[in-house]
Amino acid sequence: MVDERAQLEVATLGECRIDSPLSALLRRQGTTQHYVDEADRVLLDDTVSLLAARGVPVAELPGFEPGGPRSKIYFDPSKTRVGIVTCGGLCPGLNDVIRALVLELTNHYGVRRIFGFRNGYQGLTARYARPVVDLDPEAVSGINEYGGTILGTSRGNQDPNEIVDCLEQLSVNVLFVIGGDGSMRGALRIAEVVAERGLRIAVVGVPKTIDNDIPYIERSFGFQTAFAKATEAIRAAHVEAKAFPNGIGLVQLMGRHSGFIACYAALANNDADYVLIPEVPFALDGPGGFLEHLRRRVVDRGHAMVVVAEGAGQEYLSAKGVDASGNVRLEDFGRYLRGRIAEHFAAAGVEANLKYIDPSYTIRSVPADPYDSVYCIRLAHAAVHAAMAGRTEMVVGRWRGRFVHVPISLAISSRNLVDPDGDLWLSVLEATGQPPVFA
Ligand SMILES: Nc1ncnc2c1ncn2[C@@H]1O[C@H](COP(=O)(O)OP(=O)(O)OP(=O)(O)O)[C@@H](O)[C@H]1O
Numbered sequence: 083m084v085d086e087r088a089q090l091e092v093a094t095l096g097e098c099r100i101d102s103p104l105s106a107l108l109r110r111q112g113t114t115q116h117y118v119d120e121a122d123r124v125l126l127d128d129t130v131s132l133l134a135a136r137g138v139p140v141a142e143l144p145g146f147e148p149g150g151p152r153s154k155i156y157f158d159p160s161k162t163r164v165g166i167v168t169c170g171g172l173c174p175g176l177n178d179v180i181r182a183l184v185l186e187l188t189n190h191y192g193v194r195r196i197f198g199f200r201n202g203y204q205g206l207t208a209r210y211a212r213p214v215v216d217l218d219p220e221a222v223s224g225i226n227e228y229g230g231t232i233l234g235t236s237r238g239n240q241d242p243n244e245i246v247d248c249l250e251q252l253s254v255n256v257l258f259v260i261g262g263d264g265s266m267r268g269a270l271r272i273a274e275v276v277a278e279r280g281l282r283i284a285v286v287g288v289p290k291t292i293d294n295d296i297p298y299i300e301r302s303f304g305f306q307t308a309f310a311k312a313t314e315a316i317r318a319a320h321v322e323a324k325a326f327p328n329g330i331g332l333v334q335l336m337g338r339h340s341g342f343i344a345c346y347a348a349l350a351n352n353d354a355d356y357v358l359i360p361e362v363p364f365a366l367d368g369p370g371g372f373l374e375h376l377r378r379r380v381v382d383r384g385h386a387m388v389v390v391a392e393g394a395g396q397e398y399l400s401a402k403g404v405d406a407s408g409n410v411r412l413e414d415f416g417r418y419l420r421g422r423i424a425e426h427f428a429a430a431g432v433e434a435n436l437k438y439i440d441p442s443y444t445i446r447s448v449p450a451d452p453y454d455s456v457y458c459i460r461l462a463h464a465a466v467h468a469a470m471a472g473r474t475e476m477v478v479g480r481w482r483g484r485f486v487h488v489p490i491s492l493a494i495s496s497r498n499l500v501d502p503d504g505d506l507w508l509s510v511l512e513a514t515g516q517p518p519v520f521a
């Protein structure tokens with residue numbers, strides 16, 4: 083539980099005095115009930131809910147500010163200039179978010195100037211000549227049908243001072259950053275420079291990652307589409323494994339630090355006999371090790387299906403490099419395991435027909451599925467409402483079934499991991515039948 087109340091307070095640029103243009107729309111629909119009650123909080127855990135039930139005033143309990151439209155807003159839409167940037171790796175739904183931001187800003191708030199910055203934070207720096215595209219409903223028509231991002235993306239660090247220079251020169255009032263944890267760290271640096279310069283620019287994040295590793299958002303957009311796509315690789319590897327004597331299907335899926343894609347894709351097919359993820363250490367060698375267990379299973383049952391997250395078993399790998407953002411680039415465990423399985427079976431004199439599939443980028447470059455599309459649109463709406471109400475240094479999330487405002491510092495303070503003692507991993511153990519520990 084987060085107990086530091088200050089950590090939960092979302093920064094606001096100033097008092098909201100302007101009537102929201104949404105008021106007219108809601109009045110026409112005969113309701114103003116959709117406005118968010120500012121006193122409401124989305125509580126953080128059950129202990130807190132219990133306290134609330136016992137009469138402790140909700141406003142005094144730690145909880146997130148709810149997302150949604152405010153009756154009064156901070157920015158005058160007719161004078162507001164907005165920028166949108168997508169950063170980091172691709173994720174299904176990026177174009178859905180861009181389109182929904184543009185439509186909400188234009189159709190419901192009446193914002194007339196929206197810039198799309200090209201190629202991630204590069205597009206806000208002078209070195210890359212700041213290529214900017216104008217976005218309006220026509221420009222974003224139909225983009226949600228396609229994977230990728232119409233704005234382009236990039237990795238690699240950029241100077242936040244240069245970025246804020248760019249925002250100032252274009253008189254941008256609101257910057258939407260659609261990206262992962264690195265992008266949100268960048269957004270925080272931008273917001274800090276904005277504050278140091280005494281500027282009134284809202285910086286609002288829409289967190290994205292297929293890895294589902296950002297805390298306080300329940301599930302990140304694109305995750306569902308990505309693991310659904312990954313099931314195709316598992317299905318193919320399983321068919322291959324069953325068709326050959328001592329067939330072994332080995333599928334490596336993305337997930338540098340978190341094994342959610344591997345767990346969900348494996349559960350969806352329900353054909354995996356083993357799932358290896360970064361959060362659960364395992365021994366490869368020795369009588370209780372994975373390789374020995376796999377060989378016995380293949381000999382007993384004729385085939386086996388293994389799903390491995392790329393970040394699993396890093397302790398077995400020696401060569402580690404550093405990518406353009408300064409992150410440690412992990413070696414793919416699947417490729418290593420492929421070699422080790424072949425060696426192990428050969429040494430034991432047992433035939434093995436190993437079929438290795440790494441669907442890699444194919445799972446994240448696809449368009450969002452309808453469920454993710456809906457989620458993207460709703461996240462984008464929440465982000466627009468937050469920004470127009472002057473909220474800053476925050477990301478939109480979904481917590482306990484509600485859209486909430488999460489301070490960026492909190493969203494990057496930890497990583498969502500599969501809990502080895504939790505019910506997701508228990509489901510994986512039940513479905514695969516693999517031992518809880520390879521030791
Ligand atoms: N620690 C940091 N401080 C400031 N800016 C950062 C930091 N890390 C990354 N960035 C900025 O954010 C951009 C995207 O970061 P990164 O490449 O790590 O992807 P990401 O947003 O984490 O997405 P993914 O989940 O796909 O890795 C980088 O190009 C860089 O400009």
Ligand SMILES: O=P(O)(O)OC[C@H]1O[C@](O)(CO)[C@@H](O)[C@@H]1O
Pocket residue numbers: 171172262291292293336337338392446
């Ligand atoms: O090859 P890239 O673009 O660095 O991206 C790879 C990484 O991006 C992710 O898809 C998302 O962070 C990881 O699962 C993966 O390791």
